[in-house]
Amino acid sequence: MTSPDPTLAQLLGGAPPASIAALPPADQARLAEIVAAARRKQASDLAASFEASLKHVPFPIRGLVKKTLLG
Amino acid sequence: MTSTPEAELEKLAHQVSVDVEELAFLSAVPADDLRALRGQISEALFQADRHHFVKVAALSKSIPSALAAKITEFALPPMIAARTSELLDPAKAVDMVGRLSERYLANVSAVMDPARSPHIIEQIPPERIAMVARELAARQEWVVIGGFVSVVSIDGLRSSVAAFTGEQLLRIGFVLDDTARLGEISAMLTDIQVDELLAAAAESELWRELDELVANIDEAQAARLVERLAGSPDEVRAGLTGAPLSSATTTKLGLSGS
Numbered sequence: 001m002t003s004p005d006p007t008l009a010q011l012l013g014g015a016p017p018a019s020i021a022a023l024p025p026a027d028q029a030r031l032a033e034i035v036a037a038a039r040r041k042q043a044s045d046l047a048a049s050f051e052a053s054l055k056h057v058p059f060p061i062r063g064l065v066k067k068t069l070l071g
Numbered sequence: 072m073t074s075t076p077e078a079e080l081e082k083l084a085h086q087v088s089v090d091v092e093e094l095a096f097l098s099a100v101p102a103d104d105l106r107a108l109r110g111q112i113s114e115a116l117f118q119a120d121r122h123h124f125v126k127v128a129a130l131s132k133s134i135p136s137a138l139a140a141k142i143t144e145f146a147l148p149p150m151i152a153a154r155t156s157e158l159l160d161p162a163k164a165v166d167m168v169g170r171l172s173e174r175y176l177a178n179v180s181a182v183m184d185p186a187r188s189p190h191i192i193e194q195i196p197p198e199r200i201a202m203v204a205r206e207l208a209a210r211q212e213w214v215v216i217g218g219f220v221s222v223v224s225i226d227g228l229r230s231s232v233a234a235f236t237g238e239q240l241l242r243i244g245f246v247l248d249d250t251a252r253l254g255e256i257s258a259m260l261t262d263i264q265v266d267e268l269l270a271a272a273a274e275s276e277l278w279r280e281l282d283e284l285v286a287n288i289d290e291a292q293a294a295r296l297v298e299r300l301a302g303s304p305d306e307v308r309a310g311l312t313g314a315p316l317s318s319a320t321t322t323k324l325g326l327s328g329s
Contacts, residue, residue, distance in 0.1 A: 012111040013118065017104035020097075027096045034094075035112055038087040039119050045150060046120055058145070065146050068130040 008032035011039070077279065078246045079105035085214040086112060086184075106248075113184045117154055127151055128158035136163060140170035149178035157188050164191045168199060177206035181215050186248065189222040201230035208239045217246035220256070228252070232259045237267025238275070244287075245280040253287035265299045273310025281311075285320040293323045300324060 004021040005028035012035065015021060020031070079102045084091040086109055097105065117124070127147065131139045143152055156164050156179075168176065168191075180203055185192055192200075200223055207216050220228060220243065232240065240260070244253050260268075272281040285293060300308060312326055321327040 011115060012108075013115050014111065016111065017100075017107045019100045019104045020108055023096075023100075030096060034087050034089060035115070037089075038112065039116060041088060042116055042120060042150070045148065046123060050148070061142060064130075065142060068126050 005029055005032055008035070011035045074102060074245070074247060074250050075279070075283065076100065076102045076105060078102075078283070079109070081246055082106075082214050082217070082248075083109050083112075110186070113187060117157070117187070120154070123151060124154045124158055127155045131155065131159060131167070132163065136166040137170060139163075140167045143167065144171055144175050149175065150182045153179045153183035156183070156191060159191070161190045161194055164188075165194045168195050173202050173206055176203050177210070180207060180219065181210070181212055183215075183218075185218040185222045192219065192222045193224045193227075195223075195227065197224065197226040197230035200224075200227035201234045204231035205234045208235055208243075211242075213239075213242045214246045216243045218248050220247055220252055221249035225255070228255065229259055232256055232264075235264070236271075237264040237269070238271030238277075240264060241268045241271055241277055241280045241284060245277075245283045250283065250287050253284055254289060254292065257284070257288045257292045262299060265296065266303060269296070269300055269303055269311070270307050273307045273314070276314070278314055278316050282317045282320050285323050286317070296323075297325050 004015045005025060008020075008028050008031055009015050011032055016028075016031075020028070023031070076098065080094050080097060081091050083097070083105055084094055100108075131143070134142075147155070152175075159167075171179075176199075200219075204216060204219070216231075220231070223231065235243065237260070240256065244250075244256065247253060268281075268284070271277060285296070288296075300311065311324070314326075316324075316326070318327070
């Protein structure tokens with residue numbers, strides 16, 4: 001039986017279900033890359049949309065919103 | 072009750088924003104494990120950017136709902152709003168839902184994981200649920216709607232079902248998170264919706280969708296399908312007779328040997 005791919009387990013925050021952990025190493029690595037890509041997409045979507053959205057916030061509350069979103 | 076591995080793969084593909092063909096290497100994985108994997112990915116995505124969601128939730132909590140809703144719609148990408156809702160007090164979240172536009176709510180719903188916020192969704196008024204359901208159906212967001220159906224209140228479900236066509240219901244039924252609800256949905260269908268779904272199955276070759284529906288309804292509901300099918304146009308009956316449906320479906324619908 002194949003063991004869980006360490007990168008995949010790390011991305012998932014724990015061991016994947018047994019049938020996933022039993023997949024060939026190449027398939028587990030492929031799944032890890034798909035999950036990593038989803039995380040990268042979420043992060044870049046967040047950054048891009050924060051910046052873009054701020055342009056539409058009314059001026060009086062822009063400072064408050066910017067501080068909240070961007071720290 | 073979990074849906075088929077094929078339907079679970081569609082949900083997983085939606086979650087990680089890839090075409091379902093890219094997940095073909097997972098086709099032998101059991102549906103329950105695919106569902107568990109989806110839960111793990113959902114939690115991992117939430118934790119990865121949790122600091123953003125916590126900050127936004129803190130802002131929302133500190134100001135009146137009316138202002139929070141205005142800022143949300145002005146400034147927050149739907150994804151952030153969706154994830155932040157998991158951290159809000161349900162009463163506050165439901166109050167805000169009532170103040171957001173239909174379009175924005177649909178955008179939020181499209182990226183939300185309903186299973187993570189059932190306490191909020193079940194409290195949303197049925198008419199609001201139906202409004203968003205219609206908008207999501209217009210966008211053909213079947214996977215999204217299928218996730219919501221598992222957690223909406225019975226009144227919310229009834230309002231939503233009334234808003235869908237038979238074809239839409241057939242497509243949604245295939246990707247339901249909780250296929251046990253197909254029985255409830257079936258009991259809510261009008262004759263027109265039943266006729267529409269039979270016609271859609273025949274016309275668009277929605278065999279797996281029809282299999283899933285028939286597998287999850289009781290004998291009385293199946294008898295109703297048989298009755299409506301008997302009165303349907305020739306092309307619908309001809310389309311279903313000899314179609315590559317499961318043997319269970321052909322038996323239940325009286326199509327075997329006809």
